[in-house]
Amino acid sequence: MDNLYYTNYSYLAWVQIAFVMALMATILVSISISKRRKNLYIRRISGLNAIDEAIGRATEMGKPVLMVPGIGGLDAISVQALNIFAYVTRTAARFANPIRLCVMDAAVYTVAQEIISDVYRKEGLQERYDPDSVRFVSDRQFAFAAGVSGIILREQTAATFFMGAFFAESLIFAETANSIGAIQVASSTQTTQTPFFIAACDYVLIGDEFYAASAYLSREPVLVGSLVGQDFAKLAIISVVVLGSLVTTVQRRGSTGTETVEVQGQSVTRPTFIKPSELVMDKIFNPRPPEEASK
Amino acid sequence: MMNLLAQATAPERNIWNATPGTSEIWIKMALLLVVGLAFMIGLVFVPTRGRRPIVMTFTFLAGLFYMAQLVWPQLPQAATRENTQGPVAQVSFWFQDATAVVGPIANILTAFILGLGIYSLLTIHGKRFARLQKDWQFSLLLLVSLFVMLFFGYWDWIQGLNPENAAKLAETPSFAGRAKDLLFEGMLQVMDAAMFSLIAFFIFSAAYRAFRIRSVESTILLGTAFIMMLSLMGALVVPWNNFIQESLAKGDSNAWVNFLRLTDISAWLSDNIQTPAIRAVNFGVGIGALAMGLRIWLSLERGGVSA
Amino acid sequence: MRDFEFWKMAVGVICTLGLYSVLYRETKVYRFFEHMFLGLAAGFSLVALWTETLKSVWWDKMVGQVDAEGKVTSMGYPLYILLLPIGLMAYFVFSKKSNWMSRIPIGIILGLWAGQQADNWIKTFWPQIYGSMKPIVPNTFDPIFVPGGAANIPNAVYVTQAVNNVIFLVTLLSVMSYFFFSFEIKSRFLKGTTTLGRWLLMIGFGAIFGSTVMTRFTLLIDRMYFVFIEFLKTNFFS
Numbered sequence: 001m002d003n004l005y006y007t008n009y010s011y012l013a014w015v016q017i018a019f020v021m022a023l024m025a026t027i028l029v030s031i032s033i034s035k036r037r038k039n040l041y042i043r044r045i046s047g048l049n050a051i052d053e054a055i056g057r058a059t060e061m062g063k064p065v066l067m068v069p070g071i072g073g074l075d076a077i078s079v080q081a082l083n084i085f086a087y088v089t090r091t092a093a094r095f096a097n098p099i100r101l102c103v104m105d106a107a108v109y110t111v112a113q114e115i116i117s118d119v120y121r122k123e124g125l126q127e128r129y130d131p132d133s134v135r136f137v138s139d140r141q142f143a144f145a146a147g148v149s150g151i152i153l154r155e156q157t158a159a160t161f162f163m164g165a166f167f168a169e170s171l172i173f174a175e176t177a178n179s180i181g182a183i184q185v186a187s188s189t190q191t192t193q194t195p196f197f198i199a200a201c202d203y204v205l206i207g208d209e210f211y212a213a214s215a216y217l218s219r220e221p222v223l224v225g226s227l228v229g230q231d232f233a234k235l236a237i238i239s240v241v242v243l244g245s246l247v248t249t250v251q252r253r254g255s256t257g258t259e260t261v262e263v264q265g266q267s268v269t270r271p272t273f274i275k276p277s278e279l280v281m282d283k284i285f286n287p288r289p290p291e292e293a294s295k
Numbered sequence: 296m297m298n299l300l301a302q303a304t305a306p307e308r309n310i311w312n313a314t315p316g317t318s319e320i321w322i323k324m325a326l327l328l329v330v331g332l333a334f335m336i337g338l339v340f341v342p343t344r345g346r347r348p349i350v351m352t353f354t355f356l357a358g359l360f361y362m363a364q365l366v367w368p369q370l371p372q373a374a375t376r377e378n379t380q381g382p383v384a385q386v387s388f389w390f391q392d393a394t395a396v397v398g399p400i401a402n403i404l405t406a407f408i409l410g411l412g413i414y415s416l417l418t419i420h421g422k423r424f425a426r427l428q429k430d431w432q433f434s435l436l437l438l439v440s441l442f443v444m445l446f447f448g449y450w451d452w453i454q455g456l457n458p459e460n461a462a463k464l465a466e467t468p469s470f471a472g473r474a475k476d477l478l479f480e481g482m483l484q485v486m487d488a489a490m491f492s493l494i495a496f497f498i499f500s501a502a503y504r505a506f507r508i509r510s511v512e513s514t515i516l517l518g519t520a521f522i523m524m525l526s527l528m529g530a531l532v533v534p535w536n537n538f539i540q541e542s543l544a545k546g547d548s549n550a551w552v553n554f555l556r557l558t559d560i561s562a563w564l565s566d567n568i569q570t571p572a573i574r575a576v577n578f579g580v581g582i583g584a585l586a587m588g589l590r591i592w593l594s595l596e597r598g599g600v601s602a
Numbered sequence: 603m604r605d606f607e608f609w610k611m612a613v614g615v616i617c618t619l620g621l622y623s624v625l626y627r628e629t630k631v632y633r634f635f636e637h638m639f640l641g642l643a644a645g646f647s648l649v650a651l652w653t654e655t656l657k658s659v660w661w662d663k664m665v666g667q668v669d670a671e672g673k674v675t676s677m678g679y680p681l682y683i684l685l686l687p688i689g690l691m692a693y694f695v696f697s698k699k700s701n702w703m704s705r706i707p708i709g710i711i712l713g714l715w716a717g718q719q720a721d722n723w724i725k726t727f728w729p730q731i732y733g734s735m736k737p738i739v740p741n742t743f744d745p746i747f748v749p750g751g752a753a754n755i756p757n758a759v760y761v762t763q764a765v766n767n768v769i770f771l772v773t774l775l776s777v778m779s780y781f782f783f784s785f786e787i788k789s790r791f792l793k794g795t796t797t798l799g800r801w802l803l804m805i806g807f808g809a810i811f812g813s814t815v816m817t818r819f820t821l822l823i824d825r826m827y828f829v830f831i832e833f834l835k836t837n838f839f840s
Contacts, residue, residue, distance in 0.1 A: 004379060006368035016724045017366060020585075024720065027586045031595065041786050073405065074708065075715045076587035079596075106412030107405050107711055110692050110704050117701075131696070132419050136412035140483075142490035143643035146621065150636045153628035168494060175497035176624075178504070189580055191573045192814070195807035198516060199501040206803070207576035211583030212783045222595050226586050228784040233582045237731060238778055244735030245771060252737045252759055263752040273741060273757035285732035312677035315666030323680035324664065331687035338691070339700050350705045357713025365721045399659040400685065401711045406655045407689025408707065409647065416644055433633050437641035444645025452653050477610050483646055485614035486639045488825060489621045495822035496625055498815055515801055516808040523812025548750050563766075564809050571770045572806030574730055575777035575799075581727050588719030591712050 005289065013287035023236065027229030034225025042216050042224065047185055047203035051217075054159035054183045054202075055091045063158035064098040068148060068173065070164020070188070071141060074107035077189050081164035082108070082115050083214040088161055089119045093128055100151060101134045104144045109136040145169040149176045162186040162201075163210065166193045174200035187213075244281050251279055351594040358592035360397055364390045416441075444478050451475040519564060526561035608837060615833050618825060660685065734774055736767035773802045 008017060034040060058065045067088060069081035085101060092099050101116060103109040112134050120129035137147040149172060152160065160177040162170065166188040177184055178200050186197040187205035197204045205213060208230070215223035255271035262268075276282055313320035341349065370379060370387045420434035450471040455461045464472055502520070505513050525531055536556040544550035553559060590596040620635035666678030688707050695704040737759045746761045748754065759767075776799035779792065787793055 004374065004384075005371065007371050008365070008369045016728050019728075020720045020724055023582070023585065023723075024589055027589060031590075041784055043783050043786070045783075073401075074711050076584050076591060076712075076719075079591065079712065080587060083596075103412075105405070106408045106410070107692070107708060109412050109415060110408060110695050111708055113695050114701060114704060132415075132422075134415075135419060136415040138416075138640050138643045139409065139412060139647050140487070140643040142487045143639050146486070146490050146636045147640050149624060150628065150633065153624070154633075168491060171494050171497045171501060172490070175501055178501075189584075191576050191580075191807075192810055194576075195516065195520075195811040195814075196498070196501060198513075198804075198807060199505040199811065200497075208579035208583040208781055209783075211580070211587060215783075222590070224784070226590060226595075230579075230582045230586050231782050231784045233586075234579060234778060234781065237578055237582075237727075238775060240731055241734045241771070241774065244732070245738060245767075248735050249737040249739050252757075253739060253741055255741065270755050271742065271758075273755070273759075275757055281732060281735050285728060285735075308677070311681060312679050313666070315668050315674055315676075315678045320665060320678045320680055324683045327680055327683045328686065331684045335687045335691055335703070338703050338706075346702045350702070350709045353706050354709035354713035354716075357710045358717030359713075361714070361717030361721060397714070401714045402655065403660045403685050404689050404692075404707050404711055406651055406660075407686065408692045409651055411692055411695070413644060413648060416640075430633065433637040436634065437637040437644075440638045440641025441645040441648075444642045445648050448646060448649030448653075452649065473606060477606075477613065478642060479646060481610035481613050482617050483639070483642045485828075486617050486621055486635070486642075488821070488828075489618040490639075492818075492821040492825040493622070493625070495818045498818050502811075502815075512800065512804045515804040516811065519805045519808025520812035520815070523809050524815050527813065527816045549745065549747060549753075551747060561809075561813075564805065565813075567766050567769045568773055568802055569806040569809040571734070571774035572777045572803045573810070574734065575774045576781070576803070577730070578727065578778060579781040581723055585719050585723050588716040592716035 011287040011289060012284050015284050015287075019240075023233045026232050026236070027226055030229030030232065031222050031225035034228060035221045037221075040224045040228065042212070042219075042227065045205065045209050045212060045216050047187070047205040047209065048213055048216050050183075050185050050203040051088055051161075052091060054161075054185055055088065055095065055097060057183050058092075058158035059095040059097045061158045063156050064100050065092050066148075066152060066155075066157035066160045066177070066182075067099065067101045068160075068162050068164070069101070069103060069108060069112065070162075070166050071104040071144060071169065072165035073105050074111065077165045078105070078108045079111065080211060080214060082112055084163055084217065085112075085161065086115050086119050087214075087217045089116055090123060093120055093123050093125050096128060098130075099133050100155065100157065102137045102144075102148050102151065103135065104137065104139055104141075106136060106139065109134065141167070141169060145172045148173060152176050152182070153180065156180055157182055160184045160186075162188075162197070163205070165189050166197075168193075171196040171200060248279055248281055347594075354594060355592065357400075358588075360393070362592075364394070444483075447471055447474040447478060522557075522564065523561050526557040532557050604837075611833050611837075615829050618829060734771070736770060738764055738768050738771065740764040772798075773806075777803050777806075 005011070007013060055065055065088065067085045069078045069085060072078055089099055089101075099116075101112055103112055113131065116134050117129055117131070120126055137151075138144040151157070152173070153176065157177065157180075160173070160182045162173055162184070163186065166173075167190060170186075170188055170190075170193040174184060174186060174197055184201035185203045185205075186201040187210045188194050188197055189207075189210060191207070194204065194206055198206075211230070212227055214220070215227040252274055255273055257272050258269055259272045260267055260269045277286075308314070313323055338349070367390060368383055368387060369390075370384060374384065374387075376388055417438070420437050422428075423434040424431045424438065451469075451474075454464060454469055454471055468476065502517060506517055536558065539552055539556050540546065543552040543555070554563070587596075617635055617638075620631055621639070623629060623635075624632045660682060663676070664678055664680060664682035666674065667676045669675050688710065691703045692707045693704070694700045694702075697703075740759045740761045740763065742755065742758045743761060748760045748762055776795045778799070780796045780799035780803065787796065
């Protein structure tokens with residue numbers, strides 16, 4: 001093939017790969033550093049402080065704690081939700097409080113079953129573990145919503161935790177649980193659902209507070225280190241945005257000349273300005289062969 | 296190895312494939328199944344110490360495919376095996392072909408695991424029915440609905456397998472077809488829609504309650520929500536916008552008061568506040584997912600899955 | 603004598619009302635429809651499992667395909683059968699001794715997911731980062747507002763656009779500042795920034811809330827149309 005090029009390396013396309021690799025390297029380096037350091041700072045996340053309060057309330061009332069790790073498939077979101085639920089379950093197990101963990105995906109169900117039984121085993125409370133407390137309800141979105149609503153209403157769950165990838169059904173869960181006066185801690189990685197959780201729940205983890213949760217609860221060096229690395233990665237994004245805006249501002253200042261054009265039958269002389277495709281940032285962020293860029 | 300994933304075009308033979316319908320393919324499948332099952336049984340005897348590395352290796356290799364694909368030079372669409380040679384390009388083509396094979400693996404595995412979910416459902420409701428615990432009637436109903444759907448679903452599917460039969464059935468549906476239609480379209484899909492539409496009631500009760508909480512944040516949230524809602528109500532937007540355009544702007548489309556049109560306010564809010572605010576959240580979520588992906592891939596996550 | 607379509611619709615209407623009964627209270631009626639719903643959904647999943655997933659993405663590829671004239675259209679790849687024992691390992695989750703084996707298929711699924719994250723990140727966020735780089739100084743001051751139609755000069759940055767771009771960047775950066783977890787914020791300026799970030803975020807969430815209300819309401823209207831017009835009016839009052 002004539003003028004062969006590689007779409008992910010030629011024409012500055014390598015910058016994006018280099019950038020994401022740099023972000024990952026930052027996270028890994030920060031993890032390895034934090035293994036040696038103790039007592040790293042994490043800011044207060046109020047939704048997480050409410051977990052113990054919520055479980056305490058459920059214990060007082062003698063009602064179960066309900067957890068739903070979102071409705072997505074098996075990925076980091078559901079695993080992270082289950083990590084948080086492992087903490088919730090540990091606290092509930094110590095108070096001998098029954099739990100209900102409702103799952104929509106069979107693979108997530110498998111992981112949940114493992115993690116929860118592990119929590120009881122490590123606490124030495126195997127006899128309190130009931131495999132039926134982790135349930136596969138349905139793998140169909142609204143059948144799942146109907147089933148979980150039924151469980152909330154029949155068992156009068158006193159504390160509910162909705163964490164993970166939620167979609168339209170988020171409000172059905174949150175409002176149903178609200179109607180029975182359950183104390184609710186929620187989080188959705190889907191920003192389109194967060195407003196509904198904010199309106200209906202007592203505590204909401206917004207955005208990546210959800211990913212920060214496991215580090216916050218466990219203070220595990222690997223997780224805290226990762227969190228520090230993530231902060232640096234975000235700082236890198238901010239720097240790139242600010243720098244890019246400044247470069248673009250400088251490049252787009254003033255006019256490049258004048259042109260005379262026909263506008264509604266009249267000839268008008270007006271200034272011309274640099275085209276977006278000629279900007280430095282466009283070359284970096286929209287890598288493509290020069291002949292395509294000029295089109 | 297190259298040919299395993301780069302599935303050869305139709306009848307091309309290689310070491311990895313076999314001609315459909317021959318006894319060779321069935322024997323190979325049977326042998327491989329035996330090997331796979333033997334491997335599975337062998338794993339039962341792996342000592343505790345050896346378990347974690349096995350899981351780590353599988354996880355790492357699964358992730359490595361996509362990471363390697365990302366960093367390996369990729370070819371533009373115009374490149375074909377005929378016009379592009381060289382070892383780098385060959386591997387690029389291999390990656391292109393292999394993606395079609397690796398892509399569905401997660402799907403296939405999840406499909407096999409679905410049985411475990413159904414097992415959970417069957418045991419919970421089966422037990423409740425067998426022991427005649429509270430609500431056993433409803434558990435029985437669940438089990439019956441499950442099997443009725445299963446029965447008619449497959450009956451209908453099997454009838455449609457024969458192309459001649461399928462054409463005939465499209466004109467005059469069979470009993471199985473009717474039953475499946477009733478269960479699926481008449482009930483299941485209708486119940487999906489009914490449950491979905493319940494949100495309309497909940498959205499108002501949530502808004503009403505949030506209005507009563509007098510915190511700065513909830514006021515900001517619902518105030519904005521209110522403006523957005525108004526801007527979507529045609530009966531209100533049209534007279535309001537007309538009032539601004541005709542009476543205040545006096546028909547001048549460049550007058551600044553035009554900004555007070557409801558549609559302009561909502562568009563401004565959505566372009567200059569909503570977009571950057573949500574993007575900022577998503578930048579964080581994206582980095583969180585990237586970091587978590589990295590920890591899972593390298594099995595650095597403790598306490599969770601790879602403990 | 604009513605036809606099949608009538609009865610199908612009648613059943614649908616009853617199911618809809620049965621599920622709506624939960625708005626009043628959780629009663630035996632709701633429980634009935636809920637369990638029927640769950641049963642049908644599970645049954646359908648088992649049907650779709652083979653007919654829509656495993657048959658096409660697994661079995662057909664494994665045994666190959668032959669067309670009506672007996673010509674081979676795709677070769678079979680017997681190695682696909684190995685996915686079956688790997689999938690079966692998940693079923694060891696209830697075993698006391700060998701439950702660790704369930705982590706192998708889980709590890710593969712998660713590994714495949716994890717490996718795609720770097721690429722996903724680039725595809726999702728690279729354009730968004732670029733889209734956030736905005737000029738913050740106008741290059742023309744006449745007019746102040748963005749003119750409509752032909753008077754609009756291509757590639758110009760008007761004063762109002764520059765102001766909006768500043769607001770855009772302030773929102774983006776102040777909301778991001780709220781999501782720093784490991785730096786202790788002591789300066790009053792930065793504390794103010796994070797508070798501003800939270801408020802701006804609430805405006806963003808409010809905008810989503812407001813624009814979703816209407817679409818959700820449409821769903822309800824659609825169901826009401828189904829019950830009252832399509833079913834009741836068409837069958838009984840026309």
